[in-house]
Amino acid sequence: MLAQRATQQSLRRLAAGQPSMIAQYAMKKSFAPAAIGASIQTRPVATQKMTPESSYQILVEQRKHRPTSPHLAIYKPQIPWILSGLNRITGSVLSGGFYIFGSAYLVSPLFGWHLDSASMAAAFASWPVALKVLTKFAVAFPFTFHSINGVRHLVWDLGKAFKNDAVIKTGWAVVGLSVSSALALALY
Structure with a gap:
């Protein structure tokens, strides 16, 4: 799991980074002009350390917003x-x-x-x-x-x-x- 995340992050950084001069020239010649790197949105990976109790509290709060199905008492x-x-x-x-x-x-x-x-x-x-x-x-x-x-x-x-x-x-x-x-x- 960690290796997959690291690979994804490095590929995103490569794609979002400024392309080299040769790559820019090749892109201009082969594809329609598009701002490679300027239009790609990136978002940093945000992780935080949590205790099991706090993660459970987040789960409890999320469950409060889930829809509930009707039960036999209302029919x-x-x-x-x-x-x-x-x-x-x-x-x-x-x-x-x-x-x-x-x-x-x-x-x-x-x-x-x-x-x-x-x-x-x-x-x-x-x-x-x-x-x-x-x-x-x-x-x-x-x-x-x-x-x-x-x-x-x-x-x-x-x-x-x-x-x-x-x-x-x-x-x-x-x-x-x-x-x-x-x-x-x-x-x-």
């Missing part, structure tokens, strides 16, 4: 961005749940846990009916919502139903279909 909640966030959340919950349960299922014999199908079915059968329905709905809703909203996103990828009215209508359709299909799965 009115709308169905597209609510469902987009919910789609990401349900995807994370589903994938995280699969990883956690899959890992626990694989290591359960090592720790003496009873995660086999027979013991899990027996434990679930002993719960009250309301708790069973609630649990089944809580498990079914992320699946149904993420699947139906995923189809909606695939339709958008095809360039269809991407106008504001269609986005809002399909958003409410996704909510209705997800809740009704999750309830159907939970009740049966």
